[in-house]
Amino acid sequence: MPRAIVLNRADNVATLIDTGHAGETCALQGEASGEIKLLQEVPFGHKVCIRDTPAGAEVRKYGQVIGKASKALKAGEHAHAHNIESARGRGDQTKR
């Protein structure tokens, strides 16, 4: 069973330390326990959403904000650059 680490109870993502495949059950370790069913493949080192998160909501890891959901995230979904936006160094969003 692939393993995923939760670093803080406030986190809505966990980091996989094995490769996870769609449909597999993933064991949560660290600051949370339990299992989560992966909705899609999540590569080694990538994150899985562990709590449904609406679009625009904060994404937390280490208990800290690492960005915002650019679309709604379902628990079990691969959470990465395609659905999380950075809020820092965004010159592209600055009015010029």
Add this chain to the structure above:
Amino acid sequence: MAHTFLGYPRENGTFGVRNWVAVMSIMDNCNPVTRAICQQVDGTIAVTTLFVRGQYGRDLEIAYNTLAGMGRNPNIAAVLLVGLEEQTTEEVARRIRESGKPVEAIHLQPHGTINCVAEGSRKALKLVVRASGARRKPCPTSALMVGVECGGSDTTSGLTCNPVIGQMSDRLVDDGGTVIISETSEFFGAEHLFAARALSPAVGKAFTEMVLRLEKEAMSQGIDIRGTNPTPDNMRGGLTTIEEKALGAMAKAGTRPLSGVLSYGEAPAGKGLHFLDAPAPAVENLTAFAAAGCQLIFFGTGVGNPIGNMVSPTVKVSGNVNTLRTMADNIDFDASDILEKQASVRAIGDKLYDFAIEVASGTRTSSEILDVRETAISRFAPTI
């Protein structure tokens, strides 16, 4: 109990972990002669540089101070400067002489390449004979200054190698030593946590200003920095945003208070944890550590970055089982037991501190043995 390592006491009260003669270029057109001398003379290291000619103002001061800082580094027993002409060479020479170590120089004008390589090799030979008379003696660990860096990061970096380096940093600070963390852009999103650790409000403010100034500069380009930092390999390794990368990168600095902040080319005045305002890419960052006087560098890596520094031996630490298999030749310390065997960060960090003392006492790193080393001084302005 006072901890010690076996090192080389220097004239000015510092302690080296290596005993090299540095052959150092004053500017880029000197590099071929520098390399030729080092090929001829065992016991030397080549400290090359790009540009310098045509640089001016603050940028030129940074270049001179960084070259001189590397020359003053306690790992260097003596320096042979390779210059184009005497006036520019003297700018660097006088700054190194403050340390009391032997400084010699040769010049391309008017002697030319072949004569310079011959004369330089003879001078380097004498310096190496003299340096080789030094013997390692017990030195206090409080004299150690280490730089902490990460490169080729992925999500294992923030879980394994960086917190392990952080535990080693805490141990060294507690022993009275000095730790420098850098990579200004890799505090975007974590700066509030680090600023809260400042010993004084002035230090915290200076640190935050350095981070925000760089972010403002980057944003003035009108682009999303994602793709540059985090890099494409960071993102393949699972890092999604600069905030996530920063929170993991900061773990290298452990938990002790922030004592002071430094500019590129500057050295700390006191002990404890310092922040150095320098660009994140490894080569130019490690160069700033060497110029600050770091005798050792600890470099956490996830997906793998082999590069080390010329002057300051660079210990590669990884906790990514895949990288430890595919890039084993480039990794000095394995931190994978944290994820694979649920070992504690503290236990592995304590082992890394023991390894630090070994490397300080003479155990060689992979990047030294394979000569996977490079020097680059950051530039902040155009040449004219």
